[in-house]
Amino acid sequence: xxxxxxxxxxxxxxxxxxxxxxxxxxxxxxxxxxxxxxxxxxxxxxxxxxxxxxxxxxxxxxxxxxxxxxxxxxxxxxxxxxxxxxxxxxxxxxxxxxxxxxxxxxxxxxxxxxxxxxxxxxxxxxxxxxxxxxxxxxxxxxxxxxxxxxxxxxxxxxxxxxxxxxxxxxxxxxxxxxxxxxxxxxxxxxxxxxxxxxxxxxxxxxxxxxxxxxxxxxxxxxxxxxxxxxxxxxxxxxxxxxxxxxxxxxxxxxxxxxxxxxxxxxxxxxxxxxxxxxxxxxxxxxx
Ligand SMILES: [Zn+2]
Numbered sequence: 273x274x275x276x277x278x279x280x281x282x283x284x285x286x287x288x289x290x291x292x293x294x295x296x297x298x299x300x301x302x303x304x305x306x307x308x309x310x311x312x313x314x315x316x317x318x319x320x321x322x323x324x325x326x327x328x329x330x331x332x333x334x335x336x337x338x339x340x341x342x343x344x345x346x347x348x349x350x351x352x353x354x355x356x357x358x359x360x361x362x363x364x365x366x367x368x369x370x371x372x373x374x375x376x377x378x379x380x381x382x383x384x385x386x387x388x389x390x391x392x393x394x395x396x397x398x399x400x401x402x403x404x405x406x407x408x409x410x411x412x413x414x415x416x417x418x419x420x421x422x423x424x425x426x427x428x429x430x431x432x433x434x435x436x437x438x439x440x441x442x443x444x445x446x447x448x449x450x451x452x453x454x455x456x457x458x459x460x461x462x463x464x465x466x467x468x469x470x471x472x473x474x475x476x477x478x479x480x481x482x483x484x485x486x487x488x489x490x491x492x493x494x495x496x497x498x499x500x501x502x503x504x505x506x507x508x509x510x511x512x513x514x515x516x517x518x519x520x521x522x523x524x525x526x527x528x529x530x531x532x533x534x535x536x537x538x539x540x541x542x543x544x545x546x547x548x549x550x551x552x553x554x555x556x557x558x559x
Contacts, residue, residue, distance in 0.1 A: 287420065291412045292349070292357055293477060298461070300413060303419040311379030311415065315364065318384070320361065323369035325387065331367040334385050337399050337482075338365030341407050344482035344536065357411070365403070372514055373499055374510050377406040379415040386551035389510060392495045398545045400484035401492040402510070408474035420494050472524055486531040488522045497521075 289300045302310075342363050342434045349357050363381035373389040383406045385399070393399040409415070476486040496510060 289413065290468065292354065293474060294532065296470065298413065298417045299420045299424070300416045301326070301423060302416055304360050304413075306364070307413070307416045307419070309554075310378030311382050312362065315378045315384075317381035319366065319368075322384075325367040325369050328367075330387065330390060333369045333396060333399060335365050336402070337365065337396060338383055338407070339402065340404050341404055341478050341482045345411065345478050348389075348481055348534075365469050373496070373503075376404055376509055377410045377415075379410065381407075381410050383407065383410065392499050393492060395488070395496070397479075397484045397488040399494045400479040400482065401489045404477075404479035404482075404484070404497060405471045405475035407478055408471040409467065411478075412467075412470055412474060414471065418464070418467070434469070441543065468520075470480070472520065473527045473530070476524065476527050477534045478540045480531040480535040483535075483537050486528045489528070493521050493524060 287297055287301045289298050291298055313357055318362070346355070349355050361381040363383070365383045368384050368386050370386040371388040372386050373392050375383070375384045375385040375389055383403065385402060385406075385506070389402060390399070393402055473490070476489055479489070480486045
């Protein structure tokens with residue numbers, strides 16, 4: 273038993289990863305290749321069961337904004353010698369016809385936006401808030417971390433030998449719990465407060481890198497809070513009460529200061545901070 277325990281602790285040490293930019297340490301038992309394969313499989317299943325919108329202006333916008341953010345982040349990592357972080361990602365950005373104001377991501381860069389959230393995003397920059405947030409969940413490997421946490425809780429509770437002998441089933445259960453898929457259309461359990469806050473912070477930075485003004489984020493969340501008051505539906509990622517809307521908007525306002533240091537307007541080689549009318553004019557010219 274002691275040997276198993278030592279092996280277990282060594283595994284945990286080896287499974288420590290660092291979230292890019294925030295530098296937070298996280299546990300990640302499953303390899304990236306395994307997580308990406310699971311994410312791709314689950315995404316395919318949801319896409320097959322959903323009403324995917326293609327060829328419309330909105331569907332094109334979802335794909336365009338997603339790719340813009342993804343490319344900006346890839347550029348940033350490449351300039352910082354961190355291209356490895358995105359190895360194995362196969363990005364997809366799809367629009368699903370569903371009235372719920374929601375969006376989700378799965379490991380390996382599989383993102384979907386529901387048509388129901390477009391009334392709340394309203395503008396391209398509003399959509400960039402949602403997609404920056406989802407890209408952040410993917411890049412920060414939150415799915416993998418949550419799955420590891422679920423697995424650890426299971427392992428701690430169960431007899432270790434049984435769990436290891438039956439690893440396939442355990443992994444399956446952990447995956448389902450981690451992503452909370454239940455009904456025909458993938459309904460996700462809200463991420464933890466920590467993951468949400470981190471995705472908000474990174475999402476702001478990522479949208480800024482792609483040339484979207486992060487000041488749009490608190491505006492979007494205020495509209496989301498108003499919609500939630502009207503409709504309820506707290507089981508969804510974007511209706512989640514954690515963190516509370518008040519805290520979320522306040523945190524976002526603080527995070528804007530950090531995100532503005534990454535704000536990059538396409539066509540300009542330098543980081544731009546359009547805080548003065550003169551700079552704003554320049555920005556419009558650059559557009
Ligand atoms: Zn989220």
